[in-house]
Amino acid sequence: MIEKKIKIINKLGLHARAASKFVNLANRFKSKVRIIKNDDEIDGKSILGILTLAATQGTEIILRVEGEDEEKAIQALENLINNKFQEPE
């Protein structure tokens, strides 16, 4: 299991479009993906879960990935977040 604290830096936060990209990417890996924000923990492959987190710009989340391809997965997801979901801002 790998855990990483990451800050959401894109302007709109984990909004519907970013969440869609996140879920689509997470689904390409076999590992379980969890997102933790404060006391809330949700399934990173559930768009509903991500939307209910309401993670706006500047929110700190913890990514917890567990499974055979966990290293690749966390790397890819972290890149997505740090690249601001490839959104023009």
Next chain:
Amino acid sequence: MEYIRLKGLGVSPGIAIGEVYLSDKPIFSEYKERIHPSQIKKEIQRFRNALKKTEKQLIEIKNKIKKKLGEEYSFIFEAHLLILKDESLIGEIENIIKKEKVKTEWALFVVNNKYEKIFQSIDDSYFKQRFSDIKDVLIRINKNLREDGKSPALSKGKKILVCHELPPSDAATVLSRGDILGVALDMGGQTSHTAILARSLNIPAVVGLHNIVNYVKDGDKIILDGTTGEIIINPPSAVIKEFISKKQRYDDYQKELTKIRFLEPVTLDGFSFSLQGNIELPEEVELTLSYGGEGIGLFRSEYLYLHYPDPPTEEKHYTAYFEVAKKAHPYAVVIRTVDIGGEKEIPHLEIEKEPNPALGLRAIRLFLKRKELFKIQLRAILRASILKNIKILVPMITQLEEVKEFKNLLEEVKSEFKKKGKKFDEKIPVGIMIEVPAAANIVDVLIKEVDFISIGTNDLIQYYLAVDRTNEFVSYLYQPFHLSILRVLRYVIEVCNREKKEVTVCGEMAADPLSALVLLGLGLKNFSMNPVFIPKVKKALREVEYKEIKKIVEKALSLKTAQEIEEFILESILSKYPQVFLKKPEL
């Protein structure tokens, strides 16, 4: 094709046969329809089929939009597809179906409500609004649970409107359009706005069907019987035939009733009487007049208080009262001041639920306790009185002091009007309702203070016999022909006639032909009732001689039990006037 019968509450009589027009506002069923454990597998399959269908639709839409407008716009359907495939959502719905053994529709409703709550608690307004995406997807699934999720183009012609719920604002516009043969609703009750409107527009209606929207689709043939509350979906031709002839009989009966409307309200021996309508919406005035009613004997003003979240403004009261007065003119309109109490909690009026509301702070008691609030009602009534055809009726009077206090209050408002130079009917008549036994007993005292009397027989009987007629254990004791009731009615009517003050009965006794005949025999001239009963009562009263009925009722008062009295009166009347009662069609 499947043939389904549903049973709801018939709220507007008549039969409609035609095609379904499903109102395209899909809302979730609020009816928890249970299934047998052996059906669970099948139900899950039904849900998954709907998911597949929904997915196909979403992909189609997404591609179409992408082509037309670009990825920027089609993206939202991408999000919808992800929601549709969200395992926690799907798992949740399937769990509810399995654990609670319910139809998918109920599970969707529960899940929708759950997410609505979750998203409502989010502060950020963008994320808060994302609930609409989830709801959209759930609605789509809900639609696709029906065999045919597509809605075919509406063919022209008259249709039967089927919908989950019809908000009052929509009801008025939709129902008066002229292309609605009948109405079937999941929600609603006898006194819902839609029910009242349908009755006044003569559109057969059935409400309280729980989930008819899930059983029909546009273009389905259905039969709707607003008298029995029955709905038949995709009926075989034999059943259609049966209902066509039923409809014919009903329409003939209606024609018979309409004929009566033009006849003079007078008995065979020249005793004139007057029939009026009990209503609660301005829209019902036309209905009353169309049935031959001569004015409004009781306009209930509670509607204004009970159907809105805030206390009604003076303007709202005024608009309703003036509309009724204008429509009924030159006939009179009796406006009853607010008759509510602690049978339910009404936060905006600071009314609390009471353990014994029938004997509690209600009607005039509440009115006098909250004078400033209810003065608004008096101001509106006075403003609406410029046509000089409004009378004020005060409910639930127990003692003389209440009458005087009310009149003082009215005088205060009147002098307020005079000071401001506002126009109103300075001689506006004030009457009281006789419902409390104590008031009936001292009607000779009370009558000196008022211009007219209205007897509310429903409450008077309940209080006189100490019987709640909605309580099935004691309802057998509710007997309008109990000797005590006939005696008290005789006394009140006699006092009024002696004092030459107008007296009206506005309870259900006035609407039942046999009871109305008894009231006639006691000397009553004015009857106010649900407008649809006016023709029946008119027919009965026109078929008899007042003097004969008077004799029969006098004799009946020497008998002992309610049963003896009723049998004697019925037999005596029928042997003399066999045609007195209008025969109802066999439905």
